[in-house]
Amino acid sequence: MSTSTPDVRATDGVDWPSDWLRATLGFLALRALSFGPSYGYAIISELERHGFGAIKGGTLYPLLTRYEAAGLLTTEWRAGDGGPGRKYFALTEQGRAELTRLSADWRRFVESSVHYLDPDRPAKEISP
Amino acid sequence: MxxxxxxxxxxxxxxxxxxxxxxxxxxxxxxxxxxxxxxxxxxxxxxxxxxxxxxxxxxxELPAAPGHDWVRQALWPSLLGLLAFLLFNQAVAAWTQQEVLLVSPAQLALLATPVVLVALLPLYLDAVVRRIWVGIAITAICAVAGVLSAVVAPTQASDAWLAIDPSPWLIGTAVVMVALSVRNTVRSSRAADDDEIIDPLSGTTAGTGAGARILVHVTNWLFPVLALAMLGLALALR
Missing domain, CATH: 1.10.8 (Helicase, Ruva Protein; domain 3)
Incomplete structure (x- = not known):
């Protein structure tokens, strides 16, 4: 898999609430595949390197299987060089469009959340 | 690894x-x-x-075959084979002793017990697979029903509900068992079977060694082999 953005953060001990990861893992995995076809362990390593903690196979694979069934991904088995074969996942055009849509929606959601949580905002703006 | x-x-x-x-x-x-x-x-x-x-x-959430597929392809043929085997066993003793086959309602009900239990298998298959005592209990019920059906078998024509010539039943059930075994053998020898676990890289199937192949054939011909053994036993005890 090709490398992604260089601003890799140190992520030892990352422990996000599981609800947050459940909500975001889908498009994070799509993003990890937007750099090119990749396999399970490489996707997990990519997400861990970028601060999302160590995603378990039991969480990632069912998600990828659902995305494949939905037409967002295709899969291909490739023989390993002297090692085991690997199942590569690749984004389809539909998957790429879904990533674009979800990323835009997420950014709007985060902006709204950040704005709302801003402690410097006047109290009257929060009151009904 | x-x-x-x-x-x-x-x-x-x-x-x-x-x-x-x-x-x-x-x-x-x-x-x-x-x-x-x-x-x-x-x-x-x-x-x-x-x-x-x-x-x-x-x-x-992997896509699955429709739930009734295995019932149609595996359960009904097995049930028919079991029914033929049970009827063959009833007929074989009478046939070897050149007597009529005497049948009572209680005997028929007891013989129907394993058939009904197998027919209802889709309802409790998960329990049988996950809890060994359920499988043992079902097997025990079938065995007790078989023994009791022999106990309640009428010995005189006056006690019997039906008195029939065993020969057609013997031949008919034997033909059904052999036909089902031939069908199962043909099915299991077909290459592209959805039942086979296929390695995605090599395209080879698991469990296709000589031992596994022999086991499949033994299973396919289980009822005819057991029926032949029952025939031999009945002839020896005549």
């Missing part, structure tokens, strides 16, 4: 759970291979990486 004992158990459970969900063999092979690939990369134990096999199989 050396597979740990706990991992082997986990993979056995995973395959069983996917089988219970009627997932196609090729999809099971793909799931097993991709799980092994990740374990090889991470060095984790299967349960650590994927959680309980049952939960993982459920979470994958």
């Amino acid at each position: 050396m597979q740990r004992t706990s991992d082997k158990k986990w993979f056995d459970e995973l395959v069983m759970e996917l089988r219970l969900r009627q997932v196609h063999g090729s999809a099971i092979g793909d799931t097993v291979a991709s799980a092994k690939e990740l374990l090889g990369d991470t060095g984790q134990a299967a349960a650590e990486a994927f959680g309980p096999a049952r939960d993982y199989a459920a979470a994958l």
Whole structure:
């Protein structure tokens, strides 16, 4: 898999609430595949390197299987060089469009959340 | 990669759970291979990486064959074979002693017990597979029903509900058993069978060694072989 953005953060001990990861893992995995076809362990390593903690196979694979069934991904088995074969996942055009849509929606959601949580905002703006 | 004992158990459970969900063999092979690939990369134990096999199989939501497929392809033929075998056993004793076959309602009800239990298998298959005592209990009920059917078999024509010539029943049930065995042998020798677990890389199937092939043939011809043994026993005791 090709490398992604260089601003890799140190992520030892990352422990996000599981609800947050459940909500975001889908498009994070799509993003990890937007750099090119990749396999399970490489996707997990990519997400861990970028601060999302160590995603378990039991969480990632069912998600990828659902995305494949939905037409967002295709899969291909490739023989390993002297090692085991690997199942590569690749984004389809539909998957790429879904990533674009979800990323835009997420950014709007985060902006709204950040704005709302801003402690410097006047109290009257929060009151009904 | 050396597979740990706990991992082997986990993979056995995973395959069983996917089988219970009627997932196609090729999809099971793909799931097993991709799980092994990740374990090889991470060095984790299967349960650590994927959680309980049952939960993982459920979470994958893999496409499954329609629920009635195995009932049509496997259960009904097995049920017909069992019914033919039970009727053959009733007819064989009378035939070897050149007597009429005497049947009472209680005897028929007891003979129907294993047939009904097998027919209802789709309702409790999960319980049989997951809890060994359920399987033992079902087998015990069938065995007791078989023994009791022999006990309540009428010995005189006046006690019998039906008195029939055993020869047509003997021949008819034997033909049915052999025909079903031939059908099963032809089915199991076909190459592209959805039941086979196929490795996605090599395209080969698991469990196709000589031992597994012999076991399949023994299973296919189980009722005719047992019926032949019963015939031999009846002739020896005549």
